[in-house]
Amino acid sequence: MPGETATARAESQPNGRVTRKKSSAVLAFTPNAAMPSQAMIAMTWIQIVAAVSFWVLSPSAILPGPVELAKALQKLWFEDALGREILTSLILNVEAMAIAAVISLLLAYASTMPFFRPLVRFIANFRFLGLAGLSLIFTVYTSGSHSLKVSILVFSVSVYYLTSLVRIIVAIPESEKDYFRTLGMSEWQVVYATVIRGRAAEMWEALRQNSAMAWMMLTTVEGLSKSEGGVGVLMLLSQRLRRLDEVYAVQLTLWCLGLTQDYLFARSRLALFPWADQRMKGGK
Amino acid sequence: MEYTVTSRKLLSVQNLSLVLNDRVILRDVNTEIFETTQPGGPVHGQVVAFLAPSGMGKTQLFRCIAGLQEPTGGAVYVNEDKDPVRAGEVGVLAQDYPLDETRTVLGNLELAARLAGRKGSDATNAAKEKLARFNLWDVRKHYPCQLSGGQRQRVAYLQQILCSKHFLLMDEPFSGLDVLVKDQVAKQILEYAAQDVVNTIIITSHDIRTACAVADLVWLLGRDHGEDGPIPGARIQKAYNLKDLDLCWHPEITATPRFFEFVTMIEKEDFPKLS
Numbered sequence: 001m002p003g004e005t006a007t008a009r010a011e012s013q014p015n016g017r018v019t020r021k022k023s024s025a026v027l028a029f030t031p032n033a034a035m036p037s038q039a040m041i042a043m044t045w046i047q048i049v050a051a052v053s054f055w056v057l058s059p060s061a062i063l064p065g066p067v068e069l070a071k072a073l074q075k076l077w078f079e080d081a082l083g084r085e086i087l088t089s090l091i092l093n094v095e096a097m098a099i100a101a102v103i104s105l106l107l108a109y110a111s112t113m114p115f116f117r118p119l120v121r122f123i124a125n126f127r128f129l130g131l132a133g134l135s136l137i138f139t140v141y142t143s144g145s146h147s148l149k150v151s152i153l154v155f156s157v158s159v160y161y162l163t164s165l166v167r168i169i170v171a172i173p174e175s176e177k178d179y180f181r182t183l184g185m186s187e188w189q190v191v192y193a194t195v196i197r198g199r200a201a202e203m204w205e206a207l208r209q210n211s212a213m214a215w216m217m218l219t220t221v222e223g224l225s226k227s228e229g230g231v232g233v234l235m236l237l238s239q240r241l242r243r244l245d246e247v248y249a250v251q252l253t254l255w256c257l258g259l260t261q262d263y264l265f266a267r268s269r270l271a272l273f274p275w276a277d278q279r280m281k282g283g284k
Numbered sequence: 285m286e287y288t289v290t291s292r293k294l295l296s297v298q299n300l301s302l303v304l305n306d307r308v309i310l311r312d313v314n315t316e317i318f319e320t321t322q323p324g325g326p327v328h329g330q331v332v333a334f335l336a337p338s339g340m341g342k343t344q345l346f347r348c349i350a351g352l353q354e355p356t357g358g359a360v361y362v363n364e365d366k367d368p369v370r371a372g373e374v375g376v377l378a379q380d381y382p383l384d385e386t387r388t389v390l391g392n393l394e395l396a397a398r399l400a401g402r403k404g405s406d407a408t409n410a411a412k413e414k415l416a417r418f419n420l421w422d423v424r425k426h427y428p429c430q431l432s433g434g435q436r437q438r439v440a441y442l443q444q445i446l447c448s449k450h451f452l453l454m455d456e457p458f459s460g461l462d463v464l465v466k467d468q469v470a471k472q473i474l475e476y477a478a479q480d481v482v483n484t485i486i487i488t489s490h491d492i493r494t495a496c497a498v499a500d501l502v503w504l505l506g507r508d509h510g511e512d513g514p515i516p517g518a519r520i521q522k523a524y525n526l527k528d529l530d531l532c533w534h535p536e537i538t539a540t541p542r543f544f545e546f547v548t549m550i551e552k553e554d555f556p557k558l559s
Contacts, residue, residue, distance in 0.1 A: 178352050179382040183447050184372025184399045197386050275386050275427045 064245040069252065072245035076253075080234060086253065089222065089230040092146070093214050096153035100214075101207055104158045108165035108203075112191050124166060127159040131217075135224055145225030152224070156217045157210055164206035168199050201269060201276030208265035215258045292319040292364070294451055294484055295349065299358035301517065302344055309341040310348070311517025313358070315503060317451075319484065320527075330484040331477050333495040335550070336505035337559050340518045342488040345505065346455045349486070350376045362450045372399075375448030379456050381440035383428040389439050390415065390424040396446035414442045437469075441476055451484040452476070458491040466491070470498045492555070493538070493547050500532040501525055504550070506558025514559065522554060 022030065024039040035043070056065060064072070076082040107123060110116040135152060142148045172194050180190045222232025231250055238246035270277045293316055300313040320330050336342045347353035349360050351371040359368040383392050393411030402410055415421050418438050423431060431439065444452055457473065458466045477485045477498075489495040496502060504522040507514040526532040529546070537543050 175378065175380075176382065178347075178371075179376075179378065180384075181352060181371040182350060182374075182376035183396055183443070193384065198384075200386075273386075275429070 062244060064248055068245040069249055072249040076234065076246060076249055082234065082253065085229050085231045085234050086257065088228055089218055089232065092149055092230060093218060096150050097157060097211055097214055099150065100154045100157040100161060103154065104161040104165055105203065107162055108169060109195060111166055111169060112195060120162065120166060124159060124163045127163060131156065131220065145227050148225055149221045152221050153214055153217055157214050160213055161207060161210040164210060165203060168202050168206065169195055201273035204269050204273065208262060211261060212258060215254060288321050294319050294363060296361040300348060300355045300360060301357040302348060303356045308517035309344045310519065312519050313345065315520055331473060331499045332486045332501040333499035334488045334503050334505055335492060335495055336490060336518065337555060338490050340505050340558065342505060343455060346453060346488045350374060350453055374450045375444030375452040377440055377444055377452060377454045379459055381437045383436065383440055383443065385428050388425050388427055389420060392439060392443050393446055396443040400447040410446060414446065418442060437472065451486060454485060454487040456489055457487055458489055458494045466494050470494050473498050492550050496547055497538045500527045504554055504558060521558060
């Protein structure tokens with residue numbers, strides 16, 4: 001069209017006013033802009049293709065290509081029992097996550113009582129402690145390699161999860177508590193309505209975010225005691241033997257496991273807390 | 285419109301004072317509200333308005349009457365009880381019409397009915413009856429975030445009347461609303477007040493015109509003035525019985541010159557003395 005620029009198109013409105021419609025290319029770099037969904041999908045694909053191309057064409061010696069990675073995965077699966085190691089790691093991770101969730105939730109709920117607040121704050125501040133120094137203490141006070149790994153993972157996840165939970169509880173407005181009081185609820189009922197039931201969806205979401213911490217810690221923790229195996233042990237072994245393709249293959253496996261877990265958390269949130277989903281959608 | 289003031293005392297505020305962070309907010313607040321009846325049932329409910337300029341302690345007085353704030357001195361009694369009011373004894377409708385966001389509309393009303401002492405299917409039936417009566421049946425399975433502003437207000441109102449025993453308190457119901465919505469809320473308050481369940485509504489407001497349009501009893505809350513200026517702590521300075529002044533219960537009362545003169549008098553003469 002004559003006079004149309006590459007970036008903007010003039011459109012006449014019924015009231016005679018002329019508005020300028022920005023092109024997708026301009027919108028893509030405009031802060032807070034809403035992109036048309038098709039343009040957004042196209043942009044995502046362009047970025048994926050660019051990332052894969054970079055990976056395939058990269059001359060870097062420390063970054064194995066897709067074919068090498070696939071071969072390494074095949075070898076790990078059929079010769080090094082990757083499936084069994086994944087199961088071992090998964091069981092360890094789920095067990096630690098469940099224990100960490102129970103401990104953190106109980107402590108967070110207890111923080112509604114003034115007596116427990118200093119204790120909870122003190123425990124939450126343990127997140128600044130280094131794991132290297134703590135592993136010795138856990139070794140002394142736990143029996144067996146499994147309980148050692150579970151304890152360290154529970155500790156690592158709990159201190160962060162507890163911090164998130166306390167922040168959620170502290171942010172509950174007094175007016176919300178007042179509302180439940182006006183319905184004639186006792187203070188325990190108010191705690192149930194505002195903290196336990198009222199913030200369950202947010203706490204689930206915090207657990208989802210903090211569970212990534214467990215996957216990140218897994219390789220380190222499994223390396224502390226290798227007798228039970230696990231993907232962490234497999235990766236450390238490959239690293240020691242300088243089999244970079246296998247290291248990346250295990251990393252890719254861990255990444256996929258983490259993403260699957262994340263997806264399951266998100267899906268279960270919709271099923272467990274439908275009101276949170278409705279709130280997210282912003283109504284009808 | 286005829287009315288009779290009965291001997292049943294709905295609310296009694298006795299020598300109430302409130303000090304927060306060494307600041308005197310309320311001082312020697314004394315007032316009483318008696319139930320009024322009308323021949324043939326509550327055609328017009330009783331609406332009592334606490335009017336005061338902003339920052340005079342209306343919300344704190346509201347919290348004391350609701351049992352949410354313990355006064356520093358004195359006490360609030362409801363329904364001639366010997367014990368001071370406790371949270372949950374009177375209905376409270378806050379500005380943003382709060383609801384339990386984790387429950388459906390029906391769930392919210394069932395919760396209120398259960399908290400009021402109804403059991404199982406009795407609570408459900410009471411909730412369903414209210415939903416049908418207030419045209420909310422279609423949204424019974426909706427969560428609060430899915431409701432329109434008007435629906436939310438009605439559900440919040442129903443929840444409060446299902447579990448409160450005495451009267452309904454509304455904190456600044458006209459605050460932040462445009463003129464059109466303000467009139468709608470005022471009309472809704474009058475409709476609520478005419479219901480046979482809780483037919484006395486107490487509102488706090490600084491919106492003189494709208495509050496006077498719905499109220500039949502107006503109290504002005506403000507500070508005393510000494511030689512050195514205002515004395516800290518607000519108390520009830522003046523009361524107007526709009527029923528006796530024939531300034532309520534008439535359709536289109538707000539359009540009459542009498543009403544305009546009354547509102548202007550409060551605005552120009554009374555309010556400046558309250559701050």
